[in-house]
Amino acid sequence: MLATLHSRKGAQLLLGLGMGxxxxxxxxxxxxxxxxxxxxxxxxxxFTVLKVMLSAMVTGMVGVxxxxxxxxxxxxxxxxxxxxxxPGALVFGIGFGTLGYCPGTVxxxxxxxxxxxxxxxVVGALIGAALFAALYPRLRACVLGKGDFGDxxxxxxxxVPAWRVIVPVVLAVVGLLYWIEVSGL
Amino acid sequence: MRTLAIxxxxxxxxxxxxxxxxxxxxxxxxxxxxxxxxxxxxPSGGDPFTMRRWSPYxxxxxxxxxxxxxxLLSDKTIxxxxxxxxxxxMIERLFRGTRVDEQPYYxxxxxxxxxxxxxxxxxxxxxxxxxxxxxEFALHWVPPLWAARAGADPAARWAVALFGxxxxxxxxxxxxxxxxxxxxxxxLQLAVSSWIAVAGFFVGxxxxxxxxxxxxxx
Numbered sequence: 001m002l003a004t005l006h007s008r009k010g011a012q013l014l015l016g017l018g019m020g021x022x023x024x025x026x027x028x029x030x031x032x033x034x035x036x037x038x039x040x041x042x043x044x045x046x047f048t049v050l051k052v053m054l055s056a057m058v059t060g061m062v063g064v065x066x067x068x069x070x071x072x073x074x075x076x077x078x079x080x081x082x083x084x085x086x087p088g089a090l091v092f093g094i095g096f097g098t099l100g101y102c103p104g105t106v107x108x109x110x111x112x113x114x115x116x117x118x119x120x121x122v123v124g125a126l127i128g129a130a131l132f133a134a135l136y137p138r139l140r141a142c143v144l145g146k147g148d149f150g151d152x153x154x155x156x157x158x159x160v161p162a163w164r165v166i167v168p169v170v171l172a173v174v175g176l177l178y179w180i181e182v183s184g185l
Numbered sequence: 186m187r188t189l190a191i192x193x194x195x196x197x198x199x200x201x202x203x204x205x206x207x208x209x210x211x212x213x214x215x216x217x218x219x220x221x222x223x224x225x226x227x228p229s230g231g232d233p234f235t236m237r238r239w240s241p242y243x244x245x246x247x248x249x250x251x252x253x254x255x256x257l258l259s260d261k262t263i264x265x266x267x268x269x270x271x272x273x274x275m276i277e278r279l280f281r282g283t284r285v286d287e288q289p290y291y292x293x294x295x296x297x298x299x300x301x302x303x304x305x306x307x308x309x310x311x312x313x314x315x316x317x318x319x320x321e322f323a324l325h326w327v328p329p330l331w332a333a334r335a336g337a338d339p340a341a342r343w344a345v346a347l348f349g350x351x352x353x354x355x356x357x358x359x360x361x362x363x364x365x366x367x368x369x370x371x372x373l374q375l376a377v378s379s380w381i382a383v384a385g386f387f388v389g390x391x392x393x394x395x396x397x398x399x400x401x402x403x
Contacts, residue, residue, distance in 0.1 A: 006260045015259050016300035020307020022251050023263060027308070028315035029236070030244030035328035042387075042394035051241035052248065053368055059249025060373035064256050073256040078361050078371050080378020088360025089367075089382040091352050093389015098397060099349025100328065102364035102386075103357055104265040106350070107305055111312030113324040116331075116339070116346045124350015129266070130273035131351070132358040133290035139359070140289075154375040165375055177242075 002072065024108050033108030035100040035116070042097055047185045054177060058170045065162050075153070082147025099124070237319040252370055261300050264366025266357035268305040270294045334402045360385070
């Protein structure tokens with residue numbers, strides 16, 4: 001039944017739209033579509049971004065692995081390599097810190113009326129993506145495949161069942177969030 | 186003041202998670218002290234849809250549930266940056282015609298409307314609806330923090346935002362994902378690539394923000 005749903009193109013586009021609506025609604029209500037909140041996180045003055053990301057991560061981590069255990073979901077870990085993941089993430093970070101939004105929150109910021117997000121962020125990100133597409137053949141030839149480690153996950157790396165990683169990660173995240181609250185951050 | 190805000194946020198989140206708790210004794214604070222008298226929010230202020238802010242934990246758990254739904258119902262992971270690559274291809278096609286489709290990158294990420302593109306469209310509408318309901322929607326060029334440190338001139342903010350946007354779009358495609366695709370969907374799958382990427386996002390972001398605010402504008 002799920003496989004049938006997955007293959008229905010029109011239904012999937014509608015589901016994408018609906019989940020995106022929920023995602024945007026929650027991001028806006030959390031305040032993370034706001035420039036000040038994101039930049040103050042990067043300056044360690046506001047921890048809203050971290051709280052949202054970590055609570056989403058642990059909820060999703062437990063939920064998705066439960067679904068997987070029940071045979072209702074398949075994992076899709078992204079492949080990575082030293083030549084793509086590391087430099088790409090650092091360039092992204094420079095953009096993240098100077099723009100003050102990321103690709104999802106910049107769209108949410110446009111939704112709440114931020115014109116710097118529209119004419120700077122969205123236009124810039126489109127130019128950046130087009131530039132990458134244009135340079136892709138050359139980057140692929142010289143750097144992207146360097147130090148390729150594929151779609152490895154930590155349970156595979158440590159050769160342990162997934163829950164042996166999930167439980168400590170969830171406990172560490174809950175502990176960190178508790179400490180953030182106690183410290184009044 | 187900050188303690189009060191946290192107490193309120195915790196209180197609100199707990200009152201939603203379990204309405205029955207509200208009738209009982211107030212939960213103890215982190216240091217064992219009660220968090221103060223339990224005050225149920227006013228009916229108008231308590232309407233979640235017109236509230237400006239929800240607890241980041243409520244929103245985060247909600248996003249985590251959405252991630253699970255994406256796996257279950259769509260066999261997809263929530264992410265935003267391929268939509269930018271596909272849209273860039275669609276825009277390039279307007280100027281350069283079907284030659285765009287021959288580019289190796291656009292053969293891998295075809296310039297078409299797909300599930301993730303619709304997700305990003307929905308994100309725009311959801312954030313618009315949320316901000317409109319709470320009365321927060323307002324057209325503005327310069328965010329308050331920027332205005333306080335660098336002045337209210339839109340041109341300076343636009344130039345820096347455009348530079349940042351270009352790095353963001355380029356870096357996201359280089360790293361193969363963004364703060365959603367790697368930062369949430371990837372880390373929750375315990376993908377090695379995503380944990381490395383998210384560390385890089387924040388290292389780069391912190392360095393850029395500190396340089397900009399503490400060194401250049403400081």
